[in-house]
Amino acid sequence: MKTTSIKNFILLCALLGSTIFFISCGDDGDEVNLSQEIVGTWERSSSDSFGTFTERLVFRADLSGYQYFDGESPDLFSFTYSIDGNVLVINFNIDGVLQSASGTFSIDNDILSLDTDDGASITYTRISDVPADEPVIEDDSNLLVGTWVGEFDEGVEEKLVLDNNGGGYFFLEGIPDEFNYTVSDNELTFDFFLSEITVTFEVTETTLVITDPDGGVFTYTKSSDIPEALSNCDYSNIAGTYTTYSDGSSTDTQCPNAASVLNNYTSSATISYISGSEEEGSFTYEIDDSFGGMFIEWYQGAAPCYGYNETNPNTFTINVSTGEVSGTWNSFFTDENGDIVDIFPVTGSYNSCTGLLRLNWTNIFGDEGRTAIFVL
Secondary structure (H helix, E strand, O other): OOHHHHHHOHHHHHHOOOOOEOOOOOOOOOHHHHHHHOOEEEEEEEEEOOEEEEEEEEEOOOOEEEEEEOOOOOEEEEEEEEEEOOEEEEEEEEOOEEEEEEEEOEEEOOEEEEEEOOOOEEEEEEEEOOOOOOOOOOOHHHHHOEEEEEEEOOOEEEEEEEOOOOEEEEEEOOEEEEEEEEEEOOEEEEEOOOOEEEEEEEEOOOEEEEEOOOOOEEEEEEEEOOOOOOOOOOOOOOOEEEEEEEEEEOOOOOOHHHHOOEEEEEEEEEEEEEEEEOOOOEEEEEEOOOOOOHHHHHHOOOOOOOOOOOOOOEEEEEEOOOOEEEEEEEOOOEOOOOOEOOEEEEEEEEEOOOOEEEEEEEOOOOOEEEEEEEOO
């Protein structure tokens, strides 16, 4: 942001605590003529610690306008204005806060003069009687979209893909790792389903520099403005035995281990094909340990715990067109008659390109978990 140049602009000086501006009025003082005469596009050249730039003021006939700074870090501020006699009032909405500045102005042969009561003077030259359209400012988040390539760890190539919907993946040694991302100022947060990391970044049209929380610096070069699509995406049979990575928490107060919140808890599970095909539009599978080993960790203790030391199989269905996972699961909890009472839905997703299967559940007691399985 060109904050230094904002302070140089006399309208915003008033908003930021400086004195408001007072300028001598034109000779006729006619409010209608002044209102008509100020409409158009005005510019001046200036410089500050950011470099040399052009500042543009635009007044429209509908009493709206904007202030624009070009240069390496362009900024645009919209405003509304009013003229009462020889007094000009400007209203800015800055970060949701309405702020105003007022004063008088003079126009002489296409020169607009703004003078403060402390002696400062700024002049603008009329570029056009027509208000210029607002320029489109390319922000850093738009520059991020595309395919980036970097080399780290003894020449190993890493590909970073960022799409315009807040999603993407790292592609390291042939294995894609899917994530969602958000941008706030110069911070970039990657959400990898079971883990999250926030880094700082600097980006140009060709280079992305990421600094991680430990101070590590990673430089990527943009290979394409288009996010590269993953290839070899299909819904082949994902049956097999895999490592599971789970987060979860229990509401149980009887079992000592249940008090622990599990993060990135590692176990294993076997997935078996039940039915379905791409032509039918869905696949149904059974997973032998639905809860990624967390129920055993929480409830395996002797009384007053439950002595639970077995896996709990359940089935789930993958929708081929959407990748959504659905199903109805149960746990080992029963009533006095031995009937299962803990019945609840499972949700999630499967990305056939990255091989990431996500399973999310919350049972009737409030226990909850989410499990990631890479089925490549």
